Amino acid sequence: MGPDMSTGGKGHEETGGWARLWPLDPGVAFLNHGSFGACPRAVLEAQQRLRERMEGEPVRFLGRELEGLFDGARAELAAFVGADPDDLAFVPNATAGVNTVLRSLAFEAGDELLTTDHAYNACRNALEFVAARSDARVVVAPVPFLLDSPERVVESVTGRLTGRTRLAALDHVTSPTGLVFPIARLVAELRARGVETLVDGAHAPGMLPLDVRAIGAAFYAGNCHKWICAPKGAAFLHVRRERQGLVRPLVISHGANSPRTDRSRFRLEFDWTGTGDPTAYLAVPESIRYLESLLPGGWPALMAHNRATALAARAGLCRVLGVPPPCPDAMVGSLAAVPLPGPVVPGRPGQADPLQGTLFERFGIEVPAFGWPALGTRLLRVSAQLYNTPADYARLEAALTELLRLPGAAS
Numbered sequence: 512m513g514p515d516m517s518t519g520g521k522g523h524e525e526t527g528g529w530a531r532l533w534p535l536d537p538g539v540a541f542l543n544h545g546s547f548g549a550c551p552r553a554v555l556e557a558q559q560r561l562r563e564r565m566e567g568e569p570v571r572f573l574g575r576e577l578e579g580l581f582d583g584a585r586a587e588l589a590a591f592v593g594a595d596p597d598d599l600a601f602v603p604n605a606t607a608g609v610n611t612v613l614r615s616l617a618f619e620a621g622d623e624l625l626t627t628d629h630a631y632n633a634c635r636n637a638l639e640f641v642a643a644r645s646d647a648r649v650v651v652a653p654v655p656f657l658l659d660s661p662e663r664v665v666e667s668v669t670g671r672l673t674g675r676t677r678l679a680a681l682d683h684v685t686s687p688t689g690l691v692f693p694i695a696r697l698v699a700e701l702r703a704r705g706v707e708t709l710v711d712g713a714h715a716p717g718m719l720p721l722d723v724r725a726i727g728a729a730f731y732a733g734n735c736h737k738w739i740c741a742p743k744g745a746a747f748l749h750v751r752r753e754r755q756g757l758v759r760p761l762v763i764s765h766g767a768n769s770p771r772t773d774r775s776r777f778r779l780e781f782d783w784t785g786t787g788d789p790t791a792y793l794a795v796p797e798s799i800r801y802l803e804s805l806l807p808g809g810w811p812a813l814m815a816h817n818r819a820t821a822l823a824a825r826a827g828l829c830r831v832l833g834v835p836p837p838c839p840d841a842m843v844g845s846l847a848a849v850p851l852p853g854p855v856v857p858g859r860p861g862q863a864d865p866l867q868g869t870l871f872e873r874f875g876i877e878v879p880a881f882g883w884p885a886l887g888t889r890l891l892r893v894s895a896q897l898y899n900t901p902a903d904y905a906r907l908e909a910a911l912t913e914l915l916r917l918p919g920a921a922s
């Protein structure tokens with residue numbers, strides 16, 4: 512059941528009352544929902560009830576009931592993300608889903624794996640690992656972050672295709688820059704050229720209206736612990752039906768030689784990979800239903816609220832920093848990154864800048880700052896979730912004004 516809505520969504524927002532629904536530290540302006548998400552109290556309580564049920568009779572729960580519980584949870588998740596339940600597998604996080612696909616596929620010497628310079632570092636590492644193992648190579652399409660249109664992304668990616676391209680690994684929403692890529696168009700353009708796509712959709716579920724089936728990618732990995740606000744350790748891998756025979760879980764277990772014929776091999780292998788705590792997966796439906804209840808307009812209203820908050824936060828930061836918005840509004844979801852003045856600390860792209868620690872230690876603001884060598888600068892990325900208030904972003908603007916010796920925030 513959702514919270515008391517007697518005052519309406521607007522009243523909660525104006526008073527900051529939404530924050531009480533999450534167990535976040537009230538002394539911290541938490542502007543980094545995008546990294547690990549944050550789980551509401553009610554969902555954590557639902558997960559704890561599942562844990563108590565499991566520990567009350569572990570054999571009954573794991574050995575007799577879990578399969579049916581997975582079926583129910585997967586059906587509700589599938590309805591939310593636009594998929595057939597039998598094409599979904601639960602995985603602990605999107606990075607695990609990406610690794611599952613990459614380590615299942617066979618590549619040969621000279622094959623090319625295409626990605627962009629906005630790829631999540633962990634997934635880029637997985638690409639490099641499987642490429643090195645097969646004498647293949649990773650090809651990186653540069654996408655400018657002072658970007659005028661989604662077409663530039665399509666042009667950059669398709670411009671790096673060759674006759675050796677075997678797979679494209681692309682983000683739906685980029686982690687460092689928060690760009691919403693035109694993923695359905697990219698998948699269609701690549702497939703028309705004989706190239707399948709592995710989508711890192713870590714941020715998309717709960718941030719954007721999602722129809723995985725319509726996107727049409729061969730492989731799509733998405734997190735539930737971020738914008739769906741499920742417990743940590745809940746994500747999914749979607750594999751198009753005719754490609755499921757190619758994909759095996761990272762852990763091979765009992766399903767590999769099961770004599771059962773009532774379920775697909777994909778289902779049998781992924782639903783049991785060994786003893787673990789499945790309650791994060793099983794709590795996903797509760798999280799979907801709970802967040803649906805928070806605003807009168809349900810999920811569409813929540814997504815629109817968070818996007819409007821992110822755009823307003825970006826506008827305020829751009830004003831204070833004296834920089835133009837680095838991409839069109841249409842390419843922003845609930846994450847927004849802006850360039851910062853000052854020198855770039857040497858290191859890999861996305862590596863934390865000391866400013867991040869200073870903002871936390873001196874001002875109680877949790878927000879990522881990191882180098883972006885492609886621009887010769889560093890970026891600051893803000894997130895927007897229902898518990899965030901305008902005061903959180905004003906606090907950040909004031910801190911940056913002080914630390915970076917800016918002329919001062921405009922009124």
